[in-house]
Amino acid sequence: MKCGIVVFPGSNCDHDCYHILKHILNQETHWLWHKEEANLESFDLVVLPGGFSYGDYLRPGAIARFSPIMNSIVRFAKGGGKVLGICNGFQILLESDLLPGTLIQNQSRKFICKNVSVRIENPDTPFTRQCGEKRVLEIPIAHHQGSYYIDPFSLNQLEENEQILFRYCDTEGNVSAESNPNGSVGSVAGVTNEQKNVMGLMPHPERCADPALAGMDGQIIFKSLISNS
Amino acid sequence: MLAQIHVTFKEGILDPQGKTVHHALNDLGYDEVLDVNIGKYLEIKLDSASEEEAEIRVREMCERLLANTVIESFRFTLVPTE
Numbered sequence A: 001m002k003c004g005i006v007v008f009p010g011s012n013c014d015h016d017c018y019h020i021l022k023h024i025l026n027q028e029t030h031w032l033w034h035k036e037e038a039n040l041e042s043f044d045l046v047v048l049p050g051g052f053s054y055g056d057y058l059r060p061g062a063i064a065r066f067s068p069i070m071n072s073i074v075r076f077a078k079g080g081g082k083v084l085g086i087c088n089g090f091q092i093l094l095e096s097d098l099l100p101g102t103l104i105q106n107q108s109r110k111f112i113c114k115n116v117s118v119r120i121e122n123p124d125t126p127f128t129r130q131c132g133e134k135r136v137l138e139i140p141i142a143h144h145q146g147s148y149y150i151d152p153f154s155l156n157q158l159e160e161n162e163q164i165l166f167r168y169c170d171t172e173g174n175v176s177a178e179s180n181p182n183g184s185v186g187s188v189a190g191v192t193n194e195q196k197n198v199m200g201l202m203p204h205p206e207r208c209a210d211p212a213l214a215g216m217d218g219q220i221i222f223k224s225l226i227s228n229s
Numbered sequence B: 001m002l003a004q005i006h007v008t009f010k011e012g013i014l015d016p017q018g019k020t021v022h023h024a025l026n027d028l029g030y031d032e033v034l035d036v037n038i039g040k041y042l043e044i045k046l047d048s049a050s051e052e053e054a055e056i057r058v059r060e061m062c063e064r065l066l067a068n069t070v071i072e073s074f075r076f077t078l079v080p081t082e
Helices: A014-024 A068-078 A088-095 A152-160 A219-228 B016-027 B051-066
Strands: A002-007 A028-033 A045-048 A082-086 A102-104 A112-120 A136-143 A147-149 A164-169 A188-192 A198-201 B002-009 B040-045 B072-079
Touching (some): A002 A014, A014 A028, A028 A068, A045 A088, A082 A088, A082 A219, A112 A188, A147 A188, A152 A188, A164 A198, B040 B051, B051 B072
Parallel strands (some): A002 A028, A082 A198
Antiparallel strands (some): A102 A147, A112 A164, A164 A188, A188 A198, B002 B072
16 A cells, blocks of 8 residues: 655654554555645555644644645545544644534643543444454544534534544443543544545544554554555 | 734634633622633734725635634724825
8 A cells, every 4th residue: 555644844643654554564655745746646545644733823724724735635535545634634634624524622621642442433434444343442642622523413414424433432332421531522533524535533543553552453444444455 | 904803713612711711700700701702813914905805805814714614703804004
């Protein structure tokens, strides 16, 4: 699989994503610089990593979405290419209108950095196909603006189209107010577009995908993507 | 010309910062405070040919970049400058 990792000014999880795809999963992986458009025709996957692109000024992702590389990524996505946005990458995909909804400040007003459980709501997507019988993943979150918001009508539509991919839950997979770390509507942790080729999530799968570290659940997402290509 | 732009959360969107300040004001004894909504204020200096043109362009700036219209609304006034 040929992968591209976008580097924005302020990206800080780009090397983690590169490391997992290139060194742990042995995939051909390239950097994509934000200031240049790129020909992505030969690529299978583009990752928008976490961080604080453009210092999160104005709103997270608001300025990054106008980077030249985003023109290429929008074209790539419209053509069916797989795009994965993690944390700040998710925020950029929402600002770009490649995904529906938005992310606002955590209900607690605190930056939250901890392991959480998320339930796979749709195992039949390019991002989740390799989950087997496993439905609950342990993945860390680290964000301040991670409370997913969308109006009730659109939330309903997301559910009907099976676009909600992950929900925050407890270790048993039960979704409740207590297991919702940031106040997201419907406990939503990750969504896809209607075509299911663009996905954004707040948890960081690249932080639990290296056997040298505790936890490997993040690999399921990357391996699912690899198995499609 | 100067555009004075206010961007605020739409009705019904949780504003944790506003809520915190609201509680702080109540704690200080300002019991009359019913709600606090914290937003952004931007001043943009313009070199526009006319007020009509500025009006159209500033609205476009707000919709494209300055406000996230999923959760925020905006309003602005144009003030003549030297």
